[in-house]
Amino acid sequence: AQSVTQPDIHITVSEGASLELRCNYSYGATPYLFWYVQSPGQGLQLLLKYFSGDTLVQGIKGFEAEFKRSQSSFNLRKPSVHWSDAAEYFCAVLPGSARQLTFGSGTQLTVLP
Amino acid sequence: EAQVTQNPRYLITVTGKKLTVTCSQNMNHEYMSWYRQDPGLGLRQIYYSMNVEVTDKGDVPEGYKVSRKEKRNFPLILESPSPNQTSLYFCASSTKQAQGFNEQFFGPGTRLTVL
Numbered sequence: 001a002q003s004v005t006q007p008d009i010h011i012t013v014s015e016g017a018s019l020e021l022r023c024n025y026s027y028g029a030t031p032y033l034f035w036y037v038q039s040p041g042q043g044l045q046l047l048l049k050y051f052s053g054d055t056l057v058q059g060i061k062g063f064e065a066e067f068k069r070s071q072s073s074f075n076l077r078k079p080s081v082h083w084s085d086a087a088e089y090f091c092a093v094l095p096g097s098a099r100q101l102t103f104g105s106g107t108q109l110t111v112l113p
Numbered sequence: 114e115a116q117v118t119q120n121p122r123y124l125i126t127v128t129g130k131k132l133t134v135t136c137s138q139n140m141n142h143e144y145m146s147w148y149r150q151d152p153g154l155g156l157r158q159i160y161y162s163m164n165v166e167v168t169d170k171g172d173v174p175e176g177y178k179v180s181r182k183e184k185r186n187f188p189l190i191l192e193s194p195s196p197n198q199t200s201l202y203f204c205a206s207s208t209k210q211a212q213g214f215n216e217q218f219f220g221p222g223t224r225l226t227v228l
Contacts, residue, residue, distance in 0.1 A: 044219040100172070101217060
């Protein structure tokens with residue numbers, strides 16, 4: 001069965017430190033890949049997406065993600081975290097022929113001053 | 114401003130009392146969808162609609178109904194709410210493209226409590 005896994009439920013980093021959030025998926029072919037962020041009490045905002053082409057994609061707020069086909073991964077990174085990045089982050093996958101977006105269970109990010 | 118709106122934002126109700134959560138988008142999107150978000154489970158799709166008069170079940174459709182009579186609106190109906198439907202609900206919409214779908218735009222969410 002197709003699935004999306006975010007292995008880290010909660011991550012804590014200090015402000016200014018680097019960040020990597022993990023996402024793995026299991027599908028037969030390369031799907032469309034997304035990262036969303038949800039700030040407290042807010043809806044979801046798209047950070048970045050991968051459809052095809054360059055496997056390193058840039059998003060908003062200084063985030064980037066790298067698609068690695070061999071590892072079925074789409075990890076989100078940021079070189080220097082800001083306190084305003086504290087939020088919950090969701091990886092989502094849309095198989096090319098499918099109509100349903102499947103979300104991971106989310107990673108809660110806490111940023112220490 | 115392009116957006117997805119949901120109403121109400123907060124709702125407390127009692128078991129068995131029918132309710133409707135409205136969703137409207139002003140982007141002329143073909144695709145619309147409803148999700149529920151529960152701690153530790155991420156977002157799970159309830160129903161989706163490919164276009165007017167075309168709806169289909171998602172992963173957790175039990176206890177919910179939807180309709181798509183107009184392109185911009187996609188209401189979620191709970192005919193007889195139960196406490197296990199207490200959740201945070203999101204509506205989303207997107208365009209449709211030949212190879213799949215573009216990213217989904219989300220509404221602000223509706224927090225529903227069923228007592």
